[in-house]
Amino acid sequence: MHSFNIGHRRVGPDQPPLVIAEMSGNHNQSLQRALAIVDAAAAAGAHALKLQTYTADTMTLDLTEGEFFIADPDSLWDGSSLYELYHKAHTPWAWHQPIFERARQRGLLVFSTPFDASSVDFLQRLDVPAYKIASFENTDLPLIRKVAATGKPMIISTGMASLAELECTVQTARAAGCRDLVLLKCTSTYPASPDNSNLLTIPHMRELFGCQVGLSDHSMGVGVAVAAVALGATVVEKHFTLDRSEGGVDAAFSLQPEELAALVTETERGWQALGRVHYGATAAEEASRRFRRSLYVVRDMAAGEVFDRDNVRAIRPGSGLAPGHLEAVLGRKARQPLKRGTPLAWSLLD
Incomplete structure (x- = not known):
């Protein structure tokens, strides 16, 4: 083609x-x-x-009977002969x-x-x-x-x-x-x-x-x-x-x-x-990545404090670790004091 x-x-x-x-x-x-x-x-x-x-003459014959006449109540052209219809159209x-x-x-x-x-x-x-x-x-x-x-x-x-x-x-x-x-x-x-x-x-x-x-x-x-x-x-x-x-x-x-x-x-x-077959973010979507969920500290933490479900959660925006890493984070300790609202990174974990 x-x-x-x-x-x-x-x-x-x-x-x-x-x-x-x-x-x-x-x-x-x-x-x-x-x-x-x-x-x-x-x-x-x-x-x-x-x-x-x-023209009507190149299409059909000027007859008004039999198959040259449209007698069909479901047709838009019911009651017309073919010749009349083509002459009109x-x-x-x-x-x-x-x-x-x-x-x-x-x-x-x-x-x-x-x-x-x-x-x-x-x-x-x-x-x-x-x-x-x-x-x-x-x-x-x-x-x-x-x-x-x-x-x-x-x-x-x-x-x-x-x-x-x-x-x-x-x-x-x-x-x-x-x-x-x-x-x-x-x-x-x-x-x-x-x-x-x-x-x-x-x-x-x-x-x-x-x-x-x-x-x-x-x-x-x-x-x-x-x-x-x-x-x-x-x-x-x-x-x-x-x-x-x-x-x-x-x-x-x-x-x-x-x-x-x-x-x-x-x-x-x-x-x-x-478009085309495509997976992943398009160039136009890159700016929207920040609205994904990611792991954040949701309560002030002291250095050495253990991460648990009360102090770390998957929330928006998307600046922290991906939510899929939550199980790997739980049970580890904070390397330094962390404020509520801190996006988690591997460098913050002991």
Whole structure:
């Protein structure tokens, strides 16, 4: 597993996790809202903004019956046809350029998820620094080959993929020219629950495929993402909106600005806390050693007086002998008069 660059930013275990704000359809078909989402993502400290590049016609057929219609009371999109849903959620291709320009002006990496060959060709003209493959397309091997052939880094969500399917996807990407790869652990439910996130897959996937692994997270809050970083996630992607109460196709499981800011802060803290295997006091802890317990004279003693449990105790601070030496001290005599509050040292014992 190696670190690599996506645009101007290094991605890898030696860097804070890359936090990607996924706009998806949260622009609610307003370019001004889309640009406001860019600004809010940058203000919250996100490192990258991601779009989705498709049209309703590149995704499905304009039918409103059978499997083309969502009739599921547990779904956020119950009562919509697939065509209607994708038409409502898609980002018009004419908007990509102004969104990309605003993101770059704000210092954000910006790229997209293509859903077919035509969208890859379109994004190539925009000089995207990377490509994201959605979970529902991770078995679309022609699309995988098309994207891999660009030579750009690939980020692939693994939602629903079996191990055999994932093996085929990774082999296909590598054979077609992908060198820099991140697999994202993903649970394709909306929202996802923490108990269905199975984050222990992250280190297992990293070991199996020898690549960086991250998280595409549809759960609420930031707890799942922080846990993923503790397990080695180098990329975290979350859907983002200005205000969930304003609605939108993905609003219900999207972060708001203050939550995205917390995600950026807490995932970096989690990464910083990993550190290395270490025992004993750190340099920062050295000053705290004085607050350990140690052996002190707790009653004035005359020269020759025997140490016992009434005149010597383990108390704070830590300037005397370690408490573990108490049994070796008891029964010995004071070499000189000792005042209450004297830290014991071997030189004070006869």
